Amino acid sequence: MGSSDRQERVRARELGLPLGRYRPGPHNAITDVEGVLVGHATIVRGSGRLVPGRGPVRTGVTAILPAGGGVFDERVVGGGFVLNGAGELSGLTQLMEWGLIETPILLTNTLSVGAVSDAVVNWLVERHPGIGAEHDVLIPLVGECDDSWLNDVAGRHVRQEHVFEALRSAKGGPVAEGNVGGGTGMITCDLKGGIGTASRKLPEKQGGYTLGVLVMSNFGRLADLRVAGLPIGEHLARKLRGMAVRRSLYGSIIAVVATDAPLQTHQISRLCKRVALGIGRVGSYAAHGSGEIVIGFSTANRVPRRSRKMVYRIKVLLDTRMDPLYQAVMECTEEAILNALCMATGMEGANGNFSPALPLDEVRDYAALLRKPILRPTPRDEE
Incomplete structure (x- = not known):
């Protein structure tokens, strides 16, 4: 695996994989939804034996700003879905009750949720x-996954300055993926995972809406990994037999969905449910110890915090027009997870534990099996 870790990392789409029927946005990222910003703070320090409180440190924090810096005053409509609850996204209870997002969304490791929440409040x-x-x-929205196989998670090394760095650095355009921010110490199917993102632009006949997904991916076993529907994980598991791996499915995945389609809370929550189908495409079965938690929002309608009016008006997409968004969010989720795997590099962490990178040459070989026209999906822009 050493040579694969030295390969130039490219995103899944550049490997020739058939990744759905809808076309991505210009950056193939959640930031293709206008107004959505993403920033990271990455902490990598030390090596060797784990000394709680000292390291090694392989962690960080990722910030998603749903409406730039103005989400507190101009709240966005949101929703969510929990497939398996062996995890946490603080603030989700209130979101599901009110249907509004009024803070940035932060992603980090399990034991840093409190520190990150406190820092967001200060910010x-x-x-x-x-x-x-x-x-x-207010109750900040902070999601977590467990990075303790590579990181001194008990040391709680994420500090306020790191949260402020992620928030200050949040911007539109391309999004850094793999070993960055909250995804720094995360693992997916026994390979190095982390942050990944993707987007879709619906054809005008279906509304012309943009939808994006960002994941912090940290779930699964290698033998279960599927890439574009093919069981490449079984092949890699045989090839890498004897590789040291974490022994419990304590993984998890947090997914964030953004769209400019005008949706109500119940529609966003329904959209979040379909994220689970995309996670399943990559090989997850939502194991007992894994948390699959999804949060979503629409930027189409803003709900002002201050208003002298008694009523505000919103646009709402008909439920019967949701199907293209359901397919798009499933495609985005699958590709976002694969982008996390493709862009991550191999990483050594606590106690010398090593998480190798996905060998891209192996994926290219598998992609070649799918290049026959009969197997290639047709883009839907002409529909």
Whole structure:
């Protein structure tokens, strides 16, 4: 696997994989939804034997700003779905009750949820001093996965400065993937995983909407990995027999869905359910110890925090027009997970544990099996 880790990393689409019928947006990222920003803070420090509180450190934090820096004043409509609850996304309970997102969304490791939440509160209070007096208190949205196979998770090395760095660096355009931000120490199907993203642009006849997904991917066993429907994981598991792997399915995945389609909360939650189908395409069966948690939002309607009006008006897509979005979100999720695998590089962490990179040459060989026209999906732009 050493040679594969030295390969130039490219995204899944560049390997010739058939990754769905809809075309991606210009950056093939969640930031293709106008107004959505993403930033990372990555912490890599030390090597060798694990000394709790000292390292090695392989972790970080990723920030998703749903409406730039203005989501507190101009809230967006949101929803969510929990496929398997062996994980946490703080603030999800209130989101499901109110159907509104009013804070950035942060992704990090399990034991840093509290520190990240506290830092986001500080960041927001600096900008909105009326929180807790003029305005209601708030509950930041912070999702987690367990990176303890590579990281000194008990050391809780994510600090306020890292959260502020992720928030300050959030921008549109291309998104860094793999071993970055909250995904720094994450593993997918026994290979190095982490942050991945993808997007789809629907044809005008289907609304012309843009949809994007960002994942922090940290689930599964190698033998279960599927790439474009092919069981490449079984092949790799035989080839890499004897590779040291983590012994419990403590993994998980957090997925964030964004769209400019005008959706209500129940529609966003229905959309989030279909993310689970995309996760399943890559080989997950939502194991007992794995948490599959999805949060989503629409940027089409903004709900002002301050208003003298009694009623606000929103546009809403008909439920019967949701099917293209369902297919798009499934495609995005699959590709986002594969992008996390393709862009991640092999990493050594605590106690010398090593998570190898997905060998891209092997994937290219598998992709060649799918290049016959009879097996290639037809893009739907002409439909």
